[in-house]
Amino acid sequence: MIDEPFAHGNSVIHRIDPRFKIVFACALSIATAVSYRFPTLFFALGLALLLVVASRLHMGTVLKKLLVVFSFLVLLWLVLPLTFEGEVFTRIGPLKITRPGLILSAQITLKSVSIVMMFIALVTTAGFVTIGHAMDRLGIPGKIVHLLLMSYRYIFVIEQEYQRLSRAVKIRGFVPGTNLHTYRTYAYLVGMIFVRAAERADQVYRAMRCRGFNGRFYCLADFPAHYRNWIFTGLMTTSFAVLLLLELTAFA
């Protein structure tokens, strides 16, 4: 259920230093999120597509991961053009579809697809542990990084715990339905997950103390310098500048 299908690969993008990728993922997605002009948004979409292609990911999996976004967008296209006030574009029976509603829907579609694709290409190609170590090197507070790696380490354990508990209720003949019994069963299941998690946390903490944990979490990953990181930096800085220029020339 929980997997990282993009973390392993041998494309150019996979080999770039994750610190650079994270920095540019932030910069480019923020620039895209605050843009409104269509030339900018199409440029962002093109760039995101290019990045996904360059990282040579399995396209089917990428599309499957984008399904969450698409399902939200379908809902958006159903609601926004009908509810938004403004100049009427066309009428279907008693319903009126407004031009500003359509424009806004199109903008949101372009933005969300590009931002999520940038995230897939630049962040999820690194693997979670590497992301944590890169964040540590980028100066993110040590506690957050520690928390992040700790949670990542234990989601798989706790997910197994959950599977075990749900097998146990199934074997006892539990069939979920819309009734209080179902909700109570799920509540006890969740409660049990939290109880086991807390017990495990105490064990883990004691084990950490035994091994000399003194409050500092050391990230030993080391990111070697390579000229391709700087080529990537050059390309991405140029793209960032183009994004800004396309957006700002409208007001000139």
Next chain:
Amino acid sequence: MHISEGVLSGPVLVSGAVLAAAGTAVGLKKIDYDRIARVGILSASFFVASLIHVPIGPASIHLIMNGLVGLLLGWAAFPAILVALLLQGVFFQYGGITTLGVNTIIMALPAVICYHLCAPLLNKGRKVTLAAAFACGFCAVLFGAVIVGLALMFTEEGFLEVATLVVSAHIPVMIIEGLITAFTVVFLQKVQPSLLPAFNISSRRSTAAGKNNVEPHEPEAHKK
């Protein structure tokens, strides 16, 4: 319960990020290094709980449980939820980078508010506990939905209909979250009351003293 990428305007995204950073900073201040393992693993449980689908009529909804996380963690809910959202982003593409702040506020701020409102009522008898825990689960989703609505309204006034739709669509979710939070709290009170805050208030002194006797650690040495 989250807002997708590309919907909100720059100022809303920035204010969300700033507020989330402030909340996380407060939360991190409250986590000693001896609690970090617990917060991390509870954050993982919160992540897993959000994978559980509960039937409601013909459809099903997934649990959110931010009220319960608030009860168990207090201010530490902020960093815990931030981390869980980042994990969700990487695994399921529920969101990217720009909405991380706003989405953290949507879940964590109600969690902290409900913690302060409901935690003092948890050791006042079975009926009050049930009611308080229900209110905690219910309001955590309600406040979250209201924050979603506000974020949309501040972005674009034309989002009024969408915002009302979001809040009203969450009413069944609120009821179910309330029920499940209430049952979970009652369960925890029977099985492991030390997890709940009400227990800690009455017995904090004794356990804190006991802990110091068993493992004398140097809290100052932990800071860098």
